[in-house]
Structures are given as structure tokens and as C-alpha cells.
Amino acid sequence: MNTAGQAGKRVAVIGGGWAGCAAAVELAAAGCSVTLFEATRTLGGRARAIEVRGRMLDNGQHILLGAYTGTFRLLRRVGIEPKTALLNLPLQMRYPNLSGGMDFVAPRLPAPWHLVVALLRAKGLGLADKMALARFSSSARWMGWQLNVDCSVAELLERFDQTARLVQLMWRPLCLAALNTPPEYASARVFLAVLRDSLGAGRAASDMLLPRLDLHALFPGAASRFIEQHGGAVRCGAKVTTLLREGGSWRIDATGKAVGGNSSALFDAVVLAVAPPAALTLLDGLPLGDIPARLAAFDYEPITTCYLQYAAAMQLGRPFYALPDDPAIGHWGQFVFDRGQLDGGQAGLCSVVVSASSAAAALDQAVLAQAIAAQLAALFGRPELASPAWSQVITEKRATFACTPGLQRVPTASGLPGLVLAGDYTESDYPATLEAAVRSGAAAATETIAPGAAKPTRSSAA
Known part of the structure; x- marks a missing residue:
């Protein structure tokens, strides 16, 4: 990033989620005078920690890839430091022994041998399932993990004759976890990009990493300190109400205790890092x-996390298992996820994730928590899991946009100076x-400093 001449450039970042925090960090590091506005009391957006029963719990569980x-x-x-903040595990899809699922784990071998050996050793898959997985992987690699014309994930899997068991135990849970969108209307093009950086990537890039820290401590909290140490300001509880172009500057009006009730200030540039409706x-x-029109076209999917x-x-x-879900x-x-194996301060705490959770979120929280506890007891053969000391259900109603075929996303550059x-x-x-989110924030910082330099945030891990 070219940082020449950036000292004193006044930049407002509106929105303190991971994208906004990333943009603010990059801009502060480049010498800009950064003010980060966040309407709520805490940073993190849709990936944040909240206080529950005197402890910090995440509003959702995340798995990162080595390709990130x-x-x-x-x-x-x-x-x-990622090596200490994240638990590094090999690529895997492992089910409880009594679930009737599968056990697929990639050994620490160079690519592509880690996948070859994982497929040969996989338990719970028949010969037809293994051949279907090998066929899909080789065909997708030959295609460069790309599609000229997008379609649904379900249609893609049907084209490649994936077995019903493989779809249920591998492809459907991967699609839900990665895209938070059911395979019947999830984008195959985006799904292939995720598979490129997991099943199709080098061994280290395909590793799965679980946060040991709560989401606030993992990045937003440290980002806030970094911004302030570099002369910037972080204004939590400051809602931006007006964004107007005035001459060669941008005027921002904000309200909230963090700005003394009301404030108005001029900035040389603005990074708008809030959700599409805002x-x-x-x-x-x-x-x-x-x-x-593109912003208005997004639909959304919820994610529910049940703590037991x-x-x-x-x-x-x-540390974690896949679970066969059956709402019926x-x-x-x-x-x-066994949180105690990630953080010693959370011994005995499990977090259970339900992606694309509209139906689950409609249930009474106590009923949903009891059903999930009974599910764990049955699948692990441990009756005591049916009776947790307490439970907490957290639903992020607009956790992600629905990642559908052909969805037109929004450019980084707005077209306005x-x-x-x-x-x-x-x-x-x-x-x-x-x-x-992080790559988008970094691209926004680049575009702010050197207009025209930012490119769509493509992965480089393939």
C-alpha cells in the first residue's frame, strides 16, 4: 500500500464490524487520521462477543481456514499471534460414533496426498461414496474450481452424480457451514471457491482453525487499541445520521454519548462499512x-448458536464434531464445539451451531435448547448431556446474506470521490x-489511499 502523503488525511470509518476494523487499522498504519464510528456499544458487528451470565460468549462459532x-x-x-490464538486442526469431517455418520480426516502430508490418504482411510463411506468424492474433486480441479454459468449447489452435485449419503454427510454440512445457505439455492460458483481453498488447496491452506479467544479479543478489541495507539479515535455508541458531500470533503453528523450528544465534522474520505440496510x-x-439497487437486493439468513x-x-x-441434523x-x-478444549476458562461448555436457522429460531428458546441437548445425548450415547446446568440460545437474525446463484455484489469504489x-x-x-470482511476492509483502505488500486477481494490460496 502506498502510504506517501497520507499523514493527517482525515478518514471516517462508519461501522465497527470486522470490515470496518480492518479498514481502520490499515488506514491508521498508513498514517491517516482515523475516526471509527460504531452505533452499538461494542465492536465486532455480526461477529462479536456478548456478556452472558457474567462471561463473554460469541454470538456465533467460527471455523477459519489456513487459506485465510x-x-x-x-x-x-x-x-x-494466530499460532496461539487459534487451535490448528487438519481438514476433517468427523461425526460422533453413534450418529451413523462418517470419519474423514486429512493427515499431515503434502498435498494432494493428504486427501488421497484421507479418502482411503475414511470410515462410514462406501466404495460408491469414495469414488463419487474422488470424481468430484478431480473434475472440479480440472475445471479450475470455476463455473462459467452459476447454478445451485444441489444442481452441481447432481451433475457430478454425488451419492445421497455423501451429499448428506459431506456436501450439505459444508455448504451450510461455509455459505449459510441451503444447497437447494446456494451459489455453486462461491461453493467451489471455498472448496478450492479446502479440499483443493495445499495441506496447510486446508487446515481448520478454531478461535481460542472470544471474538472481541481475537480482533476488534486489539484493533481498537491499535487505532488509538496510532493517533486515531474509536467512537462506540456513536450513530452516524447524515453523510453529505460538501465541497471537497464529506460531512458526517453523529449522535450518542460517545460524541457528546451530537456532533458534525468534515473528513477527506469515508469508508462506509455497515450492513446493506443501514x-x-x-x-x-x-x-x-x-x-x-444491489444493496436492496440482498436477502439474509440467520445463524443460531446454542450454548450448553x-x-x-x-x-x-x-474439540468439535459434525452432527447429522434432522428437524423432523x-x-x-x-x-x-467443546469450548473447554479451546479455552480453559470455559470448561464444560458446548456450543452447538445451526446455520440457515429460520425454522429453529422460530422455536421457543428453552424448547430448542432442550432438543439440542437431547440430540447430543443420543448421538454421543451420554445421557448426562440431556441435562445441562444452564443453556443460552443466541440467534443472529441477519448473520449473512443469502449466497444465491448469480448474486450481484457491491463494488468497493462507489464512484464518488x-x-x-x-x-x-x-x-x-x-x-x-x-x-x-477483512479483505474487503483492506481493499477499502487501499482504494481510499490510492483510488483505482483496489481490486475485488479474490483469494490467493488456490
């Missing part, structure tokens, strides 16, 4: 071409992940 180079670079910039409100009346607290001595056999019998959980957009919904080959 943008995230790891930003973590190191703000003083977080962006539409602030951009109303500005000449932005088809950007408002057991005795501190309780442990699962591994009350089995809503898709993945379970000094106004740049950031968020996991901007143009990228990734779905709405932490990596997409």
Missing part, C-alpha cells in the same frame, strides 16, 4: 448508479466470512 491469509496478516498487525439509509440521494453448560469435568472426545425428530444441531464501501457483501469470490 488476510485475516492472519491483520491479526499479526494488531498484536495477535448503508442504503446513509447513501439515500447520492448519485451511485446501480449500487443502491455442563460440569467442568465434562469433555467430548474432540428435533435434531437441529449441525456442529458441536472519497467514498468507499466495505463489508463481506462487496465483490469477492468468498461467501460472507471473516476473511471476506
